[in-house]
Amino acid sequence: MAFLTEPDPQRRVALPVIPGISRIVANNPSLMTYHGTNTYLIEAEDGFVVLDPGPDDEGHLDDIIAATQGKVSSILLSHTHSDHLGATSALKARTGATTYAFHLSADPAFFPDVLLRDGDPVVGMTAIHTPGHASDHLCFARPDGIVFSADHVMSWSSSIVSPPGGDMAAYVTSLRLMLSRDDHLYLPGHGPPLPNPKPYVEELLNHRVKREQAILQALLIEPSTTWTLVERLYSKSHPWLKRAAERNVVAHLLKMQMEELVVEEGECWRAKE
Numbered sequence: 409m410a411f412l413t414e415p416d417p418q419r420r421v422a423l424p425v426i427p428g429i430s431r432i433v434a435n436n437p438s439l440m441t442y443h444g445t446n447t448y449l450i451e452a453e454d455g456f457v458v459l460d461p462g463p464d465d466e467g468h469l470d471d472i473i474a475a476t477q478g479k480v481s482s483i484l485l486s487h488t489h490s491d492h493l494g495a496t497s498a499l500k501a502r503t504g505a506t507t508y509a510f511h512l513s514a515d516p517a518f519f520p521d522v523l524l525r526d527g528d529p530v531v532g533m534t535a536i537h538t539p540g541h542a543s544d545h546l547c548f549a550r551p552d553g554i555v556f557s558a559d560h561v562m563s564w565s566s567s568i569v570s571p572p573g574g575d576m577a578a579y580v581t582s583l584r585l586m587l588s589r590d591d592h593l594y595l596p597g598h599g600p601p602l603p604n605p606k607p608y609v610e611e612l613l614n615h616r617v618k619r620e621q622a623i624l625q626a627l628l629i630e631p632s633t634t635w636t637l638v639e640r641l642y643s644k645s646h647p648w649l650k651r652a653a654e655r656n657v658v659a660h661l662l663k664m665q666m667e668e669l670v671v672e673e674g675e676c677w678r679a680k681e
């Protein structure tokens with residue numbers, strides 16, 4: 409995969425992305441979040457739109473307030489994972505901004521002010537329901553071909569698809585949906601901007617198809633547990649990355665189970681004859 413990298417970004421300041429859009433990279437770097445969550449600040453007529461407030465971190469919240477002078481009119485949420493949602497209620501409390509998110513929240517403790525459905529207009533953009541990484545995942549598309557792709561398509565890595573919130577069949581469908589569009593720049597939830605995204609999305613899709621074929625091949629040789637499949641098919645050595653790989657394998661197996669290609673028998677999975 410042709411993943412993009414970027415040097416350690418400057419912390420605690422809004423970094424320009426394109427005219428009218430900047431980002432603050434939250435201080436939550438990890439093997440799963442790269443340098444940290446991108447909190448986007450979008451200039452609007454009545455203040456700023458904040459897309460993904462980021463993790464529950466007082467310093468990050470202060471940085472958003474400083475960069476916007478507290479003038480936040482709207483808070484958009486791509487999905488309810490804590491590295492995106494965490495600071496939302498505190499930011500709303502400090503600014504009085506209206507929150508927007510998918511109408512079926514995957515976090516039972518979070519209720520947005522405005523419930524979004526696929527295709528809904530929101531602050532000059534269109535919400536696109538893109539389940540897969542998370543059931544409530546939204547991308548936000550601008551009319552100029554720029555899409556906030558959040559964790560559905562990230563430039564630095566493929567996405568973890570971890571059931572039950574993650575769904576591989578939905579993820580693949582949501583990647584195909586992105587391929588059916590003609591956008592020219594993605595601004596992801598982690599990592600640098602991704603220009604010319606279509607060939608990259610095609611690569612992501614091929615990568616998953618190949619992975620699925622490899623899992624099926626392995627199961628045709630012998631029934632295996634998910635961890636045996638991880639050992640056989642992945643080169644990861646870090647325990648976190650192994651765990652992420654195992655979640656992706658489970659997601660593939662559940663998709664293939666639905667398609668009646670594999671069956672689960674106790675601890676093991678086997679290919680269907």
Ligand SMILES: [Zn+2]
Pocket residue numbers: 441445489491492559597598
């Ligand atoms: Zn994330």
